[in-house]
Amino acid sequence: MDETDRVTAAVLIIGDEILSGRTQDINLNHIARYLGVFGVDLAEARVVPDVKAEIIAALDALRTRWDYVITTGGIGPTHDDITADCVAEAFGVPLEEHPEILEMMRERWGAEPTPARRRMARVPVGGSLVRNPVQGPPGFQIGNVFVLAGVPRIMQGMLEDVGPRLRTGRVVVSRTVRVEGTGESVMAAPLEALAVAHPNLSLGSYPFFNVDGFGSNLVVRGRDPEEVATAVDELIAAMSDIGARSVTRLEAEAGEG
Amino acid sequence: MDETDRVTAAVLIIGDEILSGRTQDINLNHIARYLGVFGVDLAEARVVPDVKAEIIAALDALRTRWDYVITTGGIGPTHDDITADCVAEAFGVPLEEHPEILEMMRERWGAEPTPARRRMARVPVGGSLVRNPVQGPPGFQIGNVFVLAGVPRIMQGMLEDVGPRLRTGRVVVSRTVRVEGTGESVMAAPLEALAVAHPNLSLGSYPFFNVDGFGSNLVVRGRDPEEVATAVDELIAAMSDIGARSVTRLEAEAGEG
Numbered sequence: 001m002d003e004t005d006r007v008t009a010a011v012l013i014i015g016d017e018i019l020s021g022r023t024q025d026i027n028l029n030h031i032a033r034y035l036g037v038f039g040v041d042l043a044e045a046r047v048v049p050d051v052k053a054e055i056i057a058a059l060d061a062l063r064t065r066w067d068y069v070i071t072t073g074g075i076g077p078t079h080d081d082i083t084a085d086c087v088a089e090a091f092g093v094p095l096e097e098h099p100e101i102l103e104m105m106r107e108r109w110g111a112e113p114t115p116a117r118r119r120m121a122r123v124p125v126g127g128s129l130v131r132n133p134v135q136g137p138p139g140f141q142i143g144n145v146f147v148l149a150g151v152p153r154i155m156q157g158m159l160e161d162v163g164p165r166l167r168t169g170r171v172v173v174s175r176t177v178r179v180e181g182t183g184e185s186v187m188a189a190p191l192e193a194l195a196v197a198h199p200n201l202s203l204g205s206y207p208f209f210n211v212d213g214f215g216s217n218l219v220v221r222g223r224d225p226e227e228v229a230t231a232v233d234e235l236i237a238a239m240s241d242i243g244a245r246s247v248t249r250l251e252a253e254a255g256e257g
Numbered sequence: 258m259d260e261t262d263r264v265t266a267a268v269l270i271i272g273d274e275i276l277s278g279r280t281q282d283i284n285l286n287h288i289a290r291y292l293g294v295f296g297v298d299l300a301e302a303r304v305v306p307d308v309k310a311e312i313i314a315a316l317d318a319l320r321t322r323w324d325y326v327i328t329t330g331g332i333g334p335t336h337d338d339i340t341a342d343c344v345a346e347a348f349g350v351p352l353e354e355h356p357e358i359l360e361m362m363r364e365r366w367g368a369e370p371t372p373a374r375r376r377m378a379r380v381p382v383g384g385s386l387v388r389n390p391v392q393g394p395p396g397f398q399i400g401n402v403f404v405l406a407g408v409p410r411i412m413q414g415m416l417e418d419v420g421p422r423l424r425t426g427r428v429v430v431s432r433t434v435r436v437e438g439t440g441e442s443v444m445a446a447p448l449e450a451l452a453v454a455h456p457n458l459s460l461g462s463y464p465f466f467n468v469d470g471f472g473s474n475l476v477v478r479g480r481d482p483e484e485v486a487t488a489v490d491e492l493i494a495a496m497s498d499i500g501a502r503s504v505t506r507l508e509a510e511a512g513e514g
């Protein structure tokens with residue numbers, strides 16, 4: 001690959017809680033590994049406080065220099081969640097309450113969203129939604145900037161909708177294993193062992209809780225179809241070893257590798 | 258405290274291994290909590306690759322804007338350890354092999370240092386050494402920049418020599434408990450519980466291995482002497498609970514609060 005073909009990204013971590021030390025960031029590491037599978041180089045990362053001028057300055061520095069920017073944090077319902085405002089201002093567009101998000105909220109809550117929830121429905125005009133398979137409202141993309149949640153579990157779920165939008169020459173294969181009746185905490189150790197054994201792959205775990213039960217969808221992604229297949233076999237064996245009751249290999253979705 | 262009295266710092270994390278996702282950074286969080294005890298606000302953090310121009314540009318942006326900069330990583334013996342070179346260039350001074358470090362190396366190894374070790378003895382002219390109580394050569398300070406190791410255990414040890422050099426209005430009390438005959442891994446859980454219970458304090462663990470045995474010096478720091486005393490009592494009780502054989506409350510060193 002020629003240097004001019006290099007596809008780059010930066011991560012902008014937004015949040016006083018990281019700079020105060022109250023929270024240990026784990027999003028940067030997850031994003032770095034996820035992007036690596038797609039052949040995207042993480043070129044730089046910055047952590048800024050919940051201060052408008054700081055967020056906008058960092059965002060502008062990063063989005064003009066690198067191919068993509070992924071932001072984490074600051075999209076919740078409280079007054080210090082100002083990421084959407086900052087991104088809109090950086091792009092010189094207004095915010096609007098996105099009709100799709102409002103509709104999702106009405107369906108979810110069976111009522112008109114509260115002002116705090118409406119705050120989370122705001123998207124810069126021209127932005128497209130980033131699917132949130134975990135919990136709460138979606139993220140969004142505008143230009144080369146992806147705006148994701150700060151909570152790692154939710155951020156990781158949203159990231160699954162970022163990869164397919166990236167301009168890369170790489171075909172990424174993705175396979176899902178559905179585990180039912182077993183909690184994520186029990187899966188954590190074997191999942192980590194699998195991640196260590198396969199540094200070229202990315203692993204995601206997206207737990208579900210519904211009327212039929214609980215469990216998690218485990219996603220294995222990589223560029224080498226054989227390594228993905230091997231890892232899926234190992235994953236299924238490991239889940240069996242920890243006594244998972246129901247382990248299902250899901251078919252690849254249409255359009256996936 | 259007036260806003261003009263605010264003392265600020267930035268962290269510059271240097272290393273491809275962080276941006277590739279191979280390594281999860283935990284230094285930022287430790288530094289943030291450590292600085293917080295001294296009343297220093299961590300204002301910004303950046304992660305840059307092992308690329309000279311990137312390191313210098315980030316260092317200059319940070320050191321001209323904030324009161325202090327702490328860098329981590331890139332001070333080892335290999336060709337990609339270029340932090341000292343970059344800091345020297347940013348300050349416009351040459352590097353020299355520091356006589357004190359060379360002497361430490363001769364004492365430690367009983368011979369003239371190898372070229373790889375001599376590389377780690379290089380300090381920008383005008384720099385002062387930052388004590389390394391853990392393992393390997395010291396870090397250094399030049400102007401408002403502190404250059405520390407990337408390995409967390411070593412970085413944390415070096416940080417203990419940074420706090421006393423910071424210009425802050427805060428008096429910080431520090432107490433040390435020496436635990437012998439018990440490994441750090443056994444102490445990890447109670448130490449973490451103590452850290453969670455006392456977010457205003459900083460805790461350090463500096464293990465030792467020598468001919469007399471092994472163990473760790475546990476350092477509790479904080480601004481409130483009563484909370485430090487309480488935490489030290491709790492720490493001693495917790496070490497006793499996990500069966501530590503020898504737990505000694507060390508006297509405060511001269512000059513400490």
